[in-house]
Amino acid sequence: MNNIKILHIINNLGSGGAEKLIEDTLPILHKKENLEVELLLLTDKNNVFAESLKKQGVEINVIGTKNIYSPTNIFSIRRFIKNNDFDIIHAHLFPTLYWTALATKTLLNKKFNLILTEHNTRNGRRAHFFFRPVEKFIYNEYDKVVSISQKTEDNLIDWLGVKKNNKFTIVENGIDTQKFNEAEAYSKEELCSTCSEDDIFITMVGSFSKQKDQKTLINAMEQIDDKVHLFLVGQGQLLDEHKEYVNNLNLNNRVHFLGFRNDVDRILKTSDIVVLSSHWEGFGLAAVEGMAAGKPVIASDVSGLREVVKGAGLLFEQGDEEELAEIINKVLDDKEFYRLVSQKCLKKSKKYDINNMCEKMIDTYNSL
Numbered sequence: 001m002n003n004i005k006i007l008h009i010i011n012n013l014g015s016g017g018a019e020k021l022i023e024d025t026l027p028i029l030h031k032k033e034n035l036e037v038e039l040l041l042l043t044d045k046n047n048v049f050a051e052s053l054k055k056q057g058v059e060i061n062v063i064g065t066k067n068i069y070s071p072t073n074i075f076s077i078r079r080f081i082k083n084n085d086f087d088i089i090h091a092h093l094f095p096t097l098y099w100t101a102l103a104t105k106t107l108l109n110k111k112f113n114l115i116l117t118e119h120n121t122r123n124g125r126r127a128h129f130f131f132r133p134v135e136k137f138i139y140n141e142y143d144k145v146v147s148i149s150q151k152t153e154d155n156l157i158d159w160l161g162v163k164k165n166n167k168f169t170i171v172e173n174g175i176d177t178q179k180f181n182e183a184e185a186y187s188k189e190e191l192c193s194t195c196s197e198d199d200i201f202i203t204m205v206g207s208f209s210k211q212k213d214q215k216t217l218i219n220a221m222e223q224i225d226d227k228v229h230l231f232l233v234g235q236g237q238l239l240d241e242h243k244e245y246v247n248n249l250n251l252n253n254r255v256h257f258l259g260f261r262n263d264v265d266r267i268l269k270t271s272d273i274v275v276l277s278s279h280w281e282g283f284g285l286a287a288v289e290g291m292a293a294g295k296p297v298i299a300s301d302v303s304g305l306r307e308v309v310k311g312a313g314l315l316f317e318q319g320d321e322e323e324l325a326e327i328i329n330k331v332l333d334d335k336e337f338y339r340l341v342s343q344k345c346l347k348k349s350k351k352y353d354i355n356n357m358c359e360k361m362i363d364t365y366n367s368l
Contacts, residue, residue, distance in 0.1 A: 004034060007089050023052055027058055121155045206278065239257070274296070277324065280304060282304050296345060301317055
């Protein structure tokens with residue numbers, strides 16, 4: 001059987017969930033028999049996962065654009081695809097999904113199939129009705145549209161105003177569950193020099209953006225014992241705003257900003273509770289990571305988190321800092337409850353092992 005050559009295209013390898021998924025899945029796919037995988041980036045800026053991929057044998061190509069939103073990227077993508085021989089082109093995220101669709105539309109004698117992964121339940125474009133006909137045109141160019149959750153697919157189909165058909169399929173995200181389960185915890189002093197082993201650590205992993213809503217969790221800290229410390233892992237445009245917010249609440253000694261980290265597995269293993277207070281999610285990847293680390297996960301009751309956490313971890317109404325604080329206090333005060341929730345989370349995390357995800361993605365490739 002001839003090898004299937006696959007090109008993944010994404011804006012860059014910044015510290016987002018889709019980018020992390022690329023880092024985790026491409027090496028696994030690349031090692032599979034009969035699969036060859038390459039990656040094309042629009043820019044080499046902020047590519048925090050690039051070195052990891054290179055070390056695992058994945059070839060990375062970079063267009064080197066100064067502006068990922070420039071339509072000139074269409075011609076660069078078109079040129080790269082035309083000069084190479086791929087069986088499948090797999091696009092991720094806006095604006096790459098636009099440029100890829102437009103780049104391939106003008107290629108004659110196409111022998112490849114075009115796939116898109118939809119990574120979120122909502123985006124800013126859907127707030128403007130005039131984007132709808134544009135999006136219908138763009139999505140129509142793809143042979144397959146893979147959504148990372150049922151709600152992601154439902155919202156997309158509703159937005160496009162089309163009927164469910166064979167073009168649409170669901171492949172839920174996955175993580176290396178063994179890596180998080182077997183990670184070596186730090187001593188608490190290693191993460192926080194002013195802390196002791198008796199202190200309680202809560203961790204949230206996520207970019208500082210409107211979507212993630214770390215402020216609800218920060219506000220909840222005012223209603224939790226002083227021995228509880230919050231660790232916020234991630235970076236983003238709203239980072240400085242959140243630091244100022246914490247400073248104004250006089251919580252500097254209890255809320256710690258860790259920035260981008262390559263050791264999230266060890267940080268979660270060191271933590272006592274994992275929280276996600278997001279406004280929305282396509283798929284709660286960070287929630288699964290916390291669950292796989294064997295920690296009780298508390299998440300906002302929104303699409304993308306509800307499906308992952310319900311029946312194992314605990315849910316609170318999005319934005320309700322008082323309810324969140326009550327749940328955190330209950331988990332900390334009741335050791336047996338803490339143990340039961342932790343066990344349920346660990347058990348459910350196994351459903352989202354990345355090897356299962358990769359096998360489903362390979363099935364999708366083969367179906368084309």
